[in-house]
Amino acid sequence: MKIPKKIRIGGQTIEVSQPNCIDGGKLGECRLGDGYIRIAEQFNSAKQSESSKLNTYWHEVTHCILDTMGRGDLSQDETFVSCFSGFLTECYISMEEDWKKDNDPKTE
Numbered sequence: 001m002k003i004p005k006k007i008r009i010g011g012q013t014i015e016v017s018q019p020n021c022i023d024g025g026k027l028g029e030c031r032l033g034d035g036y037i038r039i040a041e042q043f044n045s046a047k048q049s050e051s052s053k054l055n056t057y058w059h060e061v062t063h064c065i066l067d068t069m070g071r072g073d074l075s076q077d078e079t080f081v082s083c084f085s086g087f088l089t090e091c092y093i094s095m096e097e098d099w100k101k102d103n104d105p106k107t108e
């Protein structure tokens, strides 16, 4: 899956960028108020794998959705967010595998 450059959550546009690294050595971060998600290209001076970046993407999307829902209590629960976003990642990857079976190989 290609990570999009822009998504909408609850009517708000969220810009998604992939800087080389993020302060504090984080894999990703989001700030709903400022409308952005950042996914680090590198983590611990090694390139973050595509599957790890995808996992980070859905993790940050989950934070944004929960914050939009006014459920900051759940958004601050990293165990909940990681578990929920892990399910989303798996679900999305399995959908993509199914689409690939049916699609022209030229369309990725």
Ligand SMILES: [Zn+2]
Binding pocket: 059, 063, 078, 081
């Ligand atoms: Zn988190």
